Amino acid sequence: MLFWLGFYLFFFLLSTYIGYQKGNLVAGILLGYVLGPVGVICMYFSKDRKHMICQHCHSSIHIQSYFCPQCKTKQLYVA
Ligand SMILES: [Zn+2]
Structure with a gap:
């Protein structure tokens, strides 16, 4: 249980970080929160603003x- 929580939190923070780097922080938080690892991939390939x-x-x-x-x-x- 704790492992999955840490796993999920890691991707949430990673997505937030990519969003911040791309000038799209809100999208990063939302995608990481809703989709987790998939959200990170979406953020990674999203347009850099x-x-x-x-x-x-x-x-x-x-x-x-x-x-x-x-x-x-x-x-x-x-x-
Ligand atoms: Zn140059």
Whole structure:
């Protein structure tokens, strides 16, 4: 019983964390709470609202950054 509780809590926290990282905290909490491990997978493949891919070097950078920290090229935000 305690094992399953810890197991479930682990996925709940993991989903919350992924949600937080992606700027989608509420969805992370809800999916982790309702679906557990499945929610984590859903969150993992969900759209990242906090980061974007640099057009030049393809590294993940913050959505509001003006210059890429990796290759120093100017970023044009395309929604
Ligand atoms: Zn870059």
